[in-house]
Amino acid sequence: MKSLHPLTWWIWSLLIVSAVISANSSWLAGISIAGATILVWRFAADAPWARSFWFSLKIGAFILVIRTIVGVLIGVPIPGTKIFEFPILPLPSWLAGIRIGGVITQERLLSSIHEGLIIVAVISLFGAAVSLTSPHKLLRVTPIVIYEFGVATVIATSALPNLVQSIARIRRARLLRGDEKPSWRSIALPLLEDSLSRSLELAAAMDARGYGVSRKRSRYRPISWRGLDSVVVFAAALILSYTLVVLR
């Protein structure tokens, strides 16, 4: 798996994301999350950025739960099979059309989960692309003409993995100060400073080593597009075209 082209998984994830969105099916969303999980679990290298996927899954689960709760409790009711009933919260008259609480129908619950699942799928597919591709390799295939973009890509793609590492380190340190449940502020502040200084450091190092000076870049070792890359991209394209043509 080492030799796959760095763009392959990114193209793959973009195609699948488009497929999930265009199909608007929670089945496809579920399958793609499962697929991404298997791919990452099976093929991701043992590197810091590989953990990004599990991080993105956690964020996804969090969003799903919050979205479902909010989606069920607030909003326009969908008529259907009643599961249970909450008391309706009285709201001022100028908020007509919106209500909090009330009858929870099966349809309403399902549509909330359905929308949530699609968001989770999009997030986790990007997480999988980050996990499966070395950010450093990605940089080597970005054209030098978009210099700022190249620097930004490297920093952005190494930011998520660095974030995961830093969170673990800072949480450990907070624990050591006897703080069993550190507040988000006590983690967020050092975290922000940490990732910012790391990113600046990396940008300075790239600058000092002549990145972006020459308009052309030679390659020490060519990164070639091989058959397997085409297979992966083709398979994803097939799924997309299926959702575009057949499901419409």
Added chain:
Amino acid sequence: MINFSRVSLVYPTSTKTILEDLSFEIAEGEMVLVIGSTGTGKSSLLRLINGLVPHHTGGILAGDITVDGVSTQLVRPGELAHLVGIVGQNPAQGFVTDIVEEELAFGMEALNIAPDVMRKRVEEILDLLALAHLRNRAISTLSGGEQQRVAIGSALVMNPKVLVLDEPTSALDPIAAEEVLSILHRLVHDLSLTVVIAEHRLERVIGFADRIIHIAGDGSAEINLPEAILKRSDIAPPIVHLARALGLSDVGLSVRDVRRMTEEIRTSGKDIQRDVIPLGEIAISTNKLSLAYSEKKALNSVSTQIYSGEIVALMGRNGAGKSSLLTTLVGINKLSSGSSEICGIKSGDLKGLVRRETVGFIPQEPSDLLYGQSVESECKQADKDNQSIAGSTFALLKRIVPSINPETHPRDLSEGQRLALVLAIVISAKPKVLILDEPTRGLDYQSKALLISLLKNFAKELNRAVLIATHDVELVAELCDRVIFLAEGEVVADGPTLDILLSSPAFAPQVAKVMSPRPWLTVSDVMRAVAE
């Protein structure tokens, strides 16, 4: 080769002048050492050489800097890449690729150098820095010393005329540091490379330096021969302090020179009595402790006891398992087998207030423990956590650093002040055991002396146990009673500091090398021997 003419530097957000009207010239093939307390602008001076300051950091620069005739004001740092190679304080943060070979090639790729030339140069560098066997390894799996060598290699591969290094040995154990420095020494002599290096631990580099730039901190700087600067400077390695204390007419810079001057003292000095410290109760106890990170064994059957009132150093090469042992003791890692207890409490059961009162831990990055917006709010938080009288933590901090401003943001403190703040916070809970991971990394001599007296007081007066993981042999010689030596996760030696440090030349402090075979580790040891 490098020419500073009337250079002044001010950062826009600060009122302090970093450098003022500085002029000097560095010739080809010279090795120049930059010294100064933390926060005086050593890194700024280094980064001026390739234009990262002010191009990358902002700041107002007056005067002119030329490198090999090219003015750094007129070109971007990248356009000097073939002239100046720069290695930052933390090489791991500057790596752009994952594999050693690709990292070496990165700069040349950016400059569009033909593939066959690249291959040849990469091979040369791999051989020169003894990296050939690591060429296909992932950089993240290398040890600290190896990473430092890769960082130096990726700068050298561009065939620069100047190599700039910012504290290249601060994270390295004595042996790895020696390796890196001797490579630099060879490059200066064989290839006539110009090297500018900033370092706090003068004892490691002083023997290699041709000249020293001493930055005073008030904007002024002096450039001169090492002997001339060290005769007066308060930043000096232990052998210079030794020469001063003994009243020698010259300061010697190498162990050999000072040995010649002190022959008489070695023969006439009396044996000194060392105080035997009475052992208190057991503070830390491990029994057959083992730890593994996904298949890789980090600690293997470590059994040891540390008593209260004792200051113990944990030494060993990079990756020997020092940090793993410390974090296991404080209960962060799940042990695979064996047991670990602090004051009778299992490490894994430490929580909340009980933890704060039992064990204080200062991690490698002390700033991880800080999140307040000012020194004052940090201290208040500590008071609240420990249910102590309001203001007691700040009072403690004031005793350590009298000049500290309570309004300062913790990030704006100097390295030494930040460590003092973290120490004050941790000590304010009066823990029975204090554990520190590499506390002297990036500290100047002044802050180090402060740390030593603070820890001595804490351990001896309050009868507490202190455990320090460190590479700094001079610190160990001054401070510690006992040394535990780890290799590959196993305890290979455990005994009084004197015995352990004298038994291996690589880990012997400078004074001990000068005074060998007499068992004196520090300047004060020698003075006592002379006086008695």
